[in-house]
Amino acid sequence: MNSIADRLHEIRLRIERAAEKAGRNPKTIRLIAVSKTKPVSLIREAVAAGVTDFGENYIQEAREKIPQVAGKVRWHFIGHLQKNKAKYAAALFEWVHTIDRIEIADALDRRAGMEGHQLKALIEVNVGKEATKSGVEEKELIPLVEHVSGLPNLSLKGLMVIPPITTDPHEAREYFIKTRRLAEQVDALHITGVSMEELSMGMTSDFEVAIEEGATMVRIGTAIFGPREMP
Numbered sequence: 001m002n003s004i005a006d007r008l009h010e011i012r013l014r015i016e017r018a019a020e021k022a023g024r025n026p027k028t029i030r031l032i033a034v035s036k037t038k039p040v041s042l043i044r045e046a047v048a049a050g051v052t053d054f055g056e057n058y059i060q061e062a063r064e065k066i067p068q069v070a071g072k073v074r075w076h077f078i079g080h081l082q083k084n085k086a087k088y089a090a091a092l093f094e095w096v097h098t099i100d101r102i103e104i105a106d107a108l109d110r111r112a113g114m115e116g117h118q119l120k121a122l123i124e125v126n127v128g129k130e131a132t133k134s135g136v137e138e139k140e141l142i143p144l145v146e147h148v149s150g151l152p153n154l155s156l157k158g159l160m161v162i163p164p165i166t167t168d169p170h171e172a173r174e175y176f177i178k179t180r181r182l183a184e185q186v187d188a189l190h191i192t193g194v195s196m197e198e199l200s201m202g203m204t205s206d207f208e209v210a211i212e213e214g215a216t217m218v219r220i221g222t223a224i225f226g227p228r229e230m231p
């Protein structure tokens, strides 16, 4: 079996190739290693191999693992957030990718204020045809953006999407395109304090397609750490 360092090397090459194919600078794409369900020992291996950004989905797990990882590492919350966990999210994470309602934005803002720091925020959009649980509906996006723009401790940086699960990565493309277009629409409004510089999209099965469509953050778990035992 390949080491984490070998797998990372391979993924970085694939990121470079996808960027070049799309005429983009590979340096503008940030690799987020998704370490949910994986032990701290593997996270440390990834840190040693140069990974600087990690994603976690579950607050309880993050509370146990994050304090055990030394070094200059940025943590991204990419899971579904409950309001009563906002205080931990604001304390543990530099980025939250999954803001999808006013209630959560308000809770994070309040807690970030108490922590005395700015939280970098992405809004998760639901551009899927079928009803998925999370993400803001297209018609609710602008009102949510406007609301978040008024929160002093959240800094809105872009959008995040999780396309419906498919077997063909190319089926994800339309969702990535839709997300990019929504970001362009938000940008065109020139709302103070809002930037749409980040598009968090693409996972193990479809990150190259996401890069072709403008992703600036790819969230990759399985290709780095191997399959997870829990779904």
Ligand SMILES: *Cc1c(COP(=O)(O)O)cnc(C)c1O
Binding pocket: 034, 036, 057, 078, 079, 162, 202, 203, 204, 205, 219, 220, 221, 222, 223
């Ligand atoms: C688990 C997860 C990932 C990583 O998925 P892989 O297919 O293992 O790369 C990315 N984004 C989110 C939101 C996730 O929950």
